[in-house]
C-alpha cells in the first residue's frame with residue numbers, strides 16, 4: 080500500500096505540471112473535470128467505471144437486491160432519487176488471455192497483464208458485448224454511456240503501479256479499440272458516445288501521440304473527474320468502514336460549503352473493488368440522500384457540459400451565449416484544460432484555431448498521422464493543424480504573438496474571404512467570439 084500511496088503522490092505532481100502545460104493550448108478535446116455553474120444551481124455528475132456488471136453485490140446491501148447484478152442495483156437506487164449518471168463502460172475483457180490472476184487487495188487483483196472485469200475468469204459477466212440488456216436498461220433510464228475502451232487495455236506504459244500491464248503500441252490500435260465499442264453502441268442501440276476516460280488515466284501512447292489525439296480522431300471529450308467518490312481501493316476489511324469512507328468525504332465537503340459540488344464530476348466504480356467487494360451498493364444511496372438534502376440534481380456529464388461548457392466561464396459573463404453556441408457547433412474555442420480564459424489576449428494561433436471545427440481538426444490529424452515530419456511538427460506545435468488547414472504555414476512563427484487588428488483583417492480576408500468589423504487593435508478572447516460568430520453566420 081505504501082508504494083501505491085507514493086505513486087499517487089508522484090502522479091499528482093506530474094498531473095499539476097501537465098495541467099499548466101495543457102492550459103496553453105486550445106484543443107478539440109477538452110479534459111472535463113468540472114464546470115462553472117451559476118452560484119446555487121446545484122448540479123453534479125456521477126461517473127461509474129468498468130461496468131456494466133451482472134454479478135451480485137458483495138455483500139448484498141438490502142434483501143430486496145438478493146441475486147441482482149450490481150449495475151441493476153445502481154440503476155434502481157438512482158431511479159429512486161431521480162438521479163442520472165454517466166456509465167463509463169468497457170466492451171469486454173474476455174480476449175485478454177492468457178493471463179494470470181494477481182494478488183487480491185493489490186492493483187493486479189483482476190489480472191497481471193490485463194484487467195478482467197468484473198473479475199478474473201468471469202469476463203462474460205461485465206461489458207457491453209455480453210451485457211446488452213444492462214446497456215439497454217441504462218439508456219432507457221436516461222443514463223449516459225461513455226467509452227472506457229473495448230478491451231480496457233492501457234494506452235501506453237505505466238511504470239509505477241501497473242508496470243506489468245500490456246498496452247497498445249500506437250494511436251491506430253487505440254482508435255480501433257475505441258471505435259469497436261463506439262460502433263457497438265451505435266449499431267445496436269443507435270447511441271452516440273461523446274466522451275471517454277482512458278483505462279487507469281494513462282495518456283501517453285508509445286508512438287508519441289496521446290489520448291487527446293486519439294479522442295480528437297473520435298471527436299470525443301476527455302472524461303475526467305474532480306471528486307473521488309471512492310469504492311475502488313482495497314477494503315479495510317470492515318464493510319461499514321468502507322462505506323463510511325465513500326460517504327464522509329462528500330458529506331464533509333458539503334458541510335464546509337454547501338456549493339462545494341456545484342458543477343463537479345464524481346468518480347466511482349461499477350464493479351468490484353480490489354478486495355472483490357462493492358461498497359458502492361450501500362454508499363450510493365447514502366451519497367444520494369446527502370446530495371438531495373443539499374438540493375443537488377444529479378445529471379449526466381454530457382448534459383452538464385451542454386449547459387455549462389467551461390470551468391471558468393459561465394452564464395453571467397459577456398458573450399457566454401455565443402461561446403456555448405459555437406461549442407455546440409463543434410468549434411475549437413476552449414483550452415485542453417476545459418478553461419476558456421475570457422480575458423486573455425488573443426494570439427495568432429488562437430485566432431486561426433477558433434475558426435476550426437472538430438471535424439476540420441480530425442481530417443487534418445488523419446492526414447498527418449502517417450508522415451513522420453508532419454507528426455513531429457504537430458507534437459511540438461498543436462496549432463500546426465490549424466495553419467495547415469488554411470495553408471498558412473507563414474503564420475506559424477507568430478503563433479504565440481498577440482493578434483493585432485490588421486492580422487485578423489488580413490487572415491479573414493485572405494483565407495476566409497470576409498471582412499469582419501473590428502473595433503479595437505487588440506482583442507480579448509471573449510471579444511473575438513463576436514468575430515468568429517460573424518464568420519459562422521457568414522458560412523451558413
Ligand SMILES: [Zn+2]
Nearest residue numbers: 128129278279
Ligand atoms: Zn477502468
